[in-house]
Amino acid sequence: MQRRNFLTLLIGAVTSLLLAPLSALAAVWNKAAFETPKLDVAIKSLDVVDEIVSQDILIIAPDKAENGAIVQVEIKSNIVNTESISILVEKNPTPLIAHFKFSNGAEPFVITRIKMAETSDVKVVVKAGTQYFTNAKNVIVLENGCG
């Protein structure tokens, strides 16, 4: 019994240690950008200005997705000094899906799986220095994935 108590205490202590810096991190989350139903508001909330269309952003996604609940997308930026990649789905209830920031040797590359409510463009915005670049790929969705 004593040992169990000690373990409970230990787990509690470790958890609180972990939580302290993380709850401070929670303030980082861009609420305005993630909760808006409007694509242009989401983009504005990410401080994006003057997007330049660029074929140096590669988007690999299926032309047709059977199930919108899981659509795998691969994004690679060939733009020099890419700092971040944002993924937006224009016709989702909340368009902003994810924002990835790269540092210390991380390649501007990501593969993830996203939800798509209906047929829509998957829009990617890349930040490089003070400039913003964008590209998009249309994905036909056969079955709604947002529930």
Add this chain to the structure above:
Amino acid sequence: MASDNMKMRAQLKGEVTEIKVLMSHPMETGRKKDDFDQLIPAHFVQLLTATLNGQTVLEAQWGTGISKNPYLTFRLKGAKVGDTVVVTWLDNLGKTATQDITVTQA
């Protein structure tokens, strides 16, 4: 710190280390209803960070549009066999999980 929540792999191929992460998380949007017509509250991962030997390499912010049981692949330059990659996530309910993996040769 090990947990059952995440499955990870980090493999060095040439100059690039590819890290694959599969997380266990419901990723509820807050718009779905249960069998009793009640809205299921939003429950989703908001922040994810990855470090290489303690140094931050990736900082992600996610919305509800990431699929259930999130999957992520990212790539690092400059990592060596034996280096440690740590991934930590935090969700909107304050839950968190962390997992580390050692870089191996592909």
